[in-house]
Amino acid sequence: MRQQYSSYDECVDFFKSAQISNPNLFKVESIGKTWENRDIIAVSITKNIDTHLDKPALFFTGTIHAREWIGIELSLSFAKYILEHIDYDPQLNDILDRSTLYMVPCANPDGFEYSRNHFSFWRKNRRNNADGSFGVDLNRNFSVGFTPNKDTTSNVYSGPSAFSEPETAALRDFVISHENITIALDYHSQGNVFFPAHNFIHEDAIDAVDLNLLAGNMAEEIKKESGREYGVHMGKPPVHLISGSGREFYYSRGALSLVVEVGTRNISDYKEHMSENIDENLPALMFALTEVNNYKKENALPRVDNFIATDVKSKEVELSWGYPGHETVYFEIYRSSKKKGFAQTSNRIGMTKLNTYTDKNLKSSTNYYYYVRAVCKKRHIKSPYAQVLGVRTHPAESMFSKILYPLADKIGYVGEKTKKNAEHFGNNSMFVGISESKGECFGICGFSLTTIPMNAIITSASISFYPMNRVSVQVESYGEWRVGQIDERTIDSTSSFDDIKNAKTLSYIDRPTGSAQLAQGIWRTYTFAAQEISVLQKSLARSEALFKFEGPSSLPLDRASQLMQWDIGYGKFSGGLTYRPKLDISYTVDEAKLELQSSREFTALENEIIDNKLLAGYDKNGNKKYSCIEFDLSQWPAMDNTVISNAYIELEAIDINSTNKIRFHIEMIVPCDGEKTYEKITTRDIIERIGYDVSVADIKSEPKQRFVFDTYAINEMVENIDNRSKAVFVISASSHKAILKNQDVTFMDSKRVKRPSLIINYIKKRRNAPDKVENLRHIIENNIIKLEWDIPNDDGYKGSIVVKNPFRVPCSPYDGQKLYGGIDNYTYDNFGDSTVHKYYAVFSYDDVPNFSEPVSIELNSEVNR
């Protein structure tokens, strides 16, 4: 089987012959010698090869880890692809006219050959450490963050000093002498994940958005090709940081730099799997090549700034931004439902020359993330991206929304062979699936439902988990991960493996996730279907809901692990609140009904006002007769805490004295002051028409008629009657005939028994945000930033959300990193760096939630940005 893979010599020969047959496109050079005296080759590919330094470039490195053969194979396939397509593919020609591709197909030739011929799982190079051991982990031997490690036998031995190895020194020299490199991709295996470079602190750098989007866009290309989902994971504290890697060195030289972890194994044991991995990565590489031009170090197009949401409604978001550049540009706007999304034609929502854009027809209570970049058509160049903007649309009119998190003792996992299952809760990751050492493993996640009112009617729900590492999922396309709600009454202890294994599952949520879709670093959301919602609805009465997360329950022959690791949002292995599982519930509540009968009725005729009578139509001269109806609103609920879901007026015709030529409609009017007169009624001030017209024929077939308010009419009614004690309506006739005489309909009996009624269905719901918190301040406590604030004296206040953003004042509770949500008056920024410039904002909320405007503070404003 190994013979199917290229040897290092075959790889070198291939590129040398490519150079011979395509001397204007390929250049091969040796950039150094290994300990075993092999040439480390670098390949340059561009049109008019002599101009390669004049064009922005992509830098590809592969197989720096000996056993990760994908790098060398992918570079060969990419070169073959270019050779096969260069004669006719216009896009490829355009790309290679404007950009250069550099590839070091194998950064560790000695180790690679050792892995191929002697020991498959060899990782390091072949330095003789002179103590009987061999090898340095080349990807720990770069200078940025270099950490000495005395254990020469370690698989991650970093070497005697930074750049002590000929291989890393060669890469260093190449990168320093090629300042045109703007994107660097280092190919490894395994994990199906992109790892963007980081800045060693827990605050995003200005180009983190570009790194995430480059990775997200490449992941999207892979998904289009094979359906496989790659994750995007920025290694940030408290996650263990690797030190001295090539990625951070290239990043320090000004290149957007990513590690790409391909596949599910170090060495594909079946060539077909590797070839699938290669095929899906080619379009991703092509995509990266199209981006190198946009990240030129000199004369790049400036980034859009001040990108904020100026208005957020339940179905609409209004965006605005500024632009610091002087060139003529237009803007591309992208919308993603995920925080680490992508920006491609398929999710581009607008192109405009303006500095604002309104995104319409959105879903309520839904998170959206926006990206924007400038485009200069003349220069054929795009800008880096503005900082990502996060918002959540408001709940719809009569809806509430609640995001619940598990308490620490309700989130964890139980393993068949793990001894201390109780200690996994609130204190470890959630392992789901199966491995030889842990046995079968189930995740457990329980939520208290006490903050949701008993009369809630759940209309939608979803549960989300954050996949933090898939390295232990080692088998390609094997197993499914699914979430089920279990009956907590069928178990005694959530930390008992047997109890959880045998618990009664009430419903499975959504579709299961296949192993190819376990993308680490990208939230996985399971959406409840109607049947699953009804199960959740029933658990409201029990005030809790318990979920079990299950994976494959057996392993294929000879395989040791198919175990997925999810963040629980607690404990030292976790990223904290930002990564805690969540249950997102939208609900409405039982409606109350208010039925008012009219308090006064009169008919306005040309010469008189007749009380206690409702006549509408035409008199003997063809003048209109108007029916006027008043409702006394003294029992009306206070509008600032009420939402009317529907409203209608009911009328009953008592006497019909008309041919079929008349139609009637109802108007809500502004009450007229003083004595009623025909003159005042004919010149009435109409607020809104209510419902549809009815004809005499309609009334004959059904004397009782309903006039239903549309949403606009409801809003008009609420606004107009807020400060008045009555609502007034007029029934008016119309006809397509020029003159009608002596025709009318009577809408009330003489004893006023069948009076008109105004009926509303409404719920209690706050319409306005609670007061803001006050006196937001920060102190440094044991080198950790602590934020404190004073809680407002407002009955509607239910808590506040604290958000951090290094670039601007957060414009919404979802615009940045969420640090806290709850009723306390303080929080810590546990991993935050106290010397970095940034903003914190506190949004107070009620039970809807309506969010207040932010109260913000700026830290380290003097620090150079």
Ligand SMILES: [Zn+2]
């Ligand atoms: Zn590696």
